[in-house]
Amino acid sequence: MITKYKLVTLLALLQCVIVTAYPNEERQSDLEEKISELSAKNEALMLALQEQMELFQAQQNELENLSKRVAKIEPDSDPSITHEILNTENSANMTGMEAFEASFGQMTETEEKFKPSIDFGGWLGFVYSDDSRDSTNSGFDAHPLYLYSEAHPAERWDVFAEIEIEHIFQSNSSGTKGDLKVERLYLQHELADSSKIRMGKFFLPFGYWYNLHWHFLTETLSRPISFNNSYVPKQQVGIEYMNTLTVNDIGIKYFAWLADGPDLFATNKRTESDFSFGAAIFAEKQISSEAKLGATLAFHQQKEDFDTQRNAVLGMDFTNKRLELRSEYYYHQREIDQDLESGYISLKLKTSDTFGFVFRHDFGDDRKTSGETLDASTTSNSFGFMWRPQPHLLFKSEFRINDFKSEDSKDNYNSWNVFSAVKF
Template identity: 25%
Template structure:
């Protein structure tokens, strides 16, 4: 039975109030230590939260991020059988290893595991088949600002959210629906990218192609079989970013069905306020009623105090083969202690929820290390 939206919202508000009380105490306890404090850890000289651990002067650094979450979610009309129950989980652990020397060459890699440990009422489980996911593995050659080259596995340059990637750097625990399954989040191939000056402000571009199968393909995710695309970002003002995306691709598990995707994204910053959004339209070349897919989101971030932010997001999503568009509403609070640590709480509700979108309340702690 689906949780009524009003009752779920009340629980979400209570959870957000508890989050405010807890993080206020954490903020007091986590005040930075005096700069003249002597540390007994010799590695402290080489490490700063969010910047990774340097291996001497070798050019290598080790970093990553972790996410621990708790929530009470249901899947709406698409999965009405089990009632919503709270659950807590180590949602993600991700490790970065990168190298940058004095030459034009750079290397970056990311390996992640998901849902390592999950706790529900009366039970604690571990992932039975815990397989590391290779998220990124590429080599860059920085020839000049105007043109750089990348070879390997990288984040698909579509929109804004997919490129930010790391949970500590985004404002909410949930990810907008249009960025989840409308296109694969990774591509294996080559990319040329750079930054140019223009009469309309700074211009950043990327041209990419994925000619074959994904490197170490995960079996539970959609991946490209063949794809190419482009992304363009204009900055007519220091506070404004406008993006355009295009991709033509074929999926590995749905071969001979070409798709084209057109997208726009935008961000506006004013002091500590932020308005951002994305819209994508995917054209499917298949003989199916309502085969195309479209959707987008608009998100507002409002500073409430030095470290507290209020977030609201509206999403509209028209999934392939579904009769009615989904409207999703998100209301949340985020507490940021520096850029590398975020504690988030949110409530979300969808009407009609005919695509199985997670709704209810959730909270998470995300750390970039």
């Protein structure tokens, strides 16, 4: 019985062992399969990771190349500088600020350090003109060509030189061609703050027109009587002082000059001249966000031969988004000759930012255009337009009605022109 019992027990145990052993065998094979599966996956992932790492490295290299190229174009855009700024910004103490200043002191010094430089510029005009008085004057003319250079050899010192080449090409055979003139040549020193002093040949700032007389800036090709007759010399050789200041919201610019030198211009050939002096003041007040009002007063005295000439001009200027209104009155006192007076009023109606219609009325004593036989007293009216498609490109045209007379005759004639200029 005992043996039978033991046998039964043994068989039961054996069954138990078999039952428990068989599933283990099953799990082990499953695990082996899973391990091999996971190993394969792991290998695939490792390969993918390697590929991604290679891609990342390639992108990193590309980024570095791009950074180097950006640094070449804009040296100040070093990412480390930005990083340092951010670090500094995060530190709210003076030590951080000092470190910031120290790290960029060199760059700021470079920013502020003076570097000698030289700039070049100029502009060229083309004109076609005709008048009913003298048909020989009509035709195309490449005139004028201005070339200028401004050099900055030392801090606060400038040298300005400008030449004018007249009538480069004329379809009309009469008249001089290719004359070269030194228009301006001066040394300029910037005194403390806002004042400057010039020595050499310079333009006289005798009122608005003398101060902006370039065809590239003026609204008409024809010029006011005083300027056209050179009753006051356009330029002189001497010394000029200029300054700007603001008083009660009025911007003021003033000039004073001591000069000499002949000014060959128009019919009044100044072959000899003595010491001259003058002063001019320009004031400007912004009367609204889009409108400003200006005024000018200038005086000039010069002795030419035995004639002491005293000249004065009073002008006003109003500008807003639609209008530009300017007027000047000139009085030229002559000691041994008849006094002369002239003036103009000009109006520009701006239809857009680039286009405007212009009108100018001139009156006064025009000795140059009246000639020998006619009374110098005249009036003329100009109508035209001005178009600036670009700030450096100008087209303008004008029709002018002139009215001269004498005791027994009169000469009313018209003239017109088309002008284009390009600044470079």
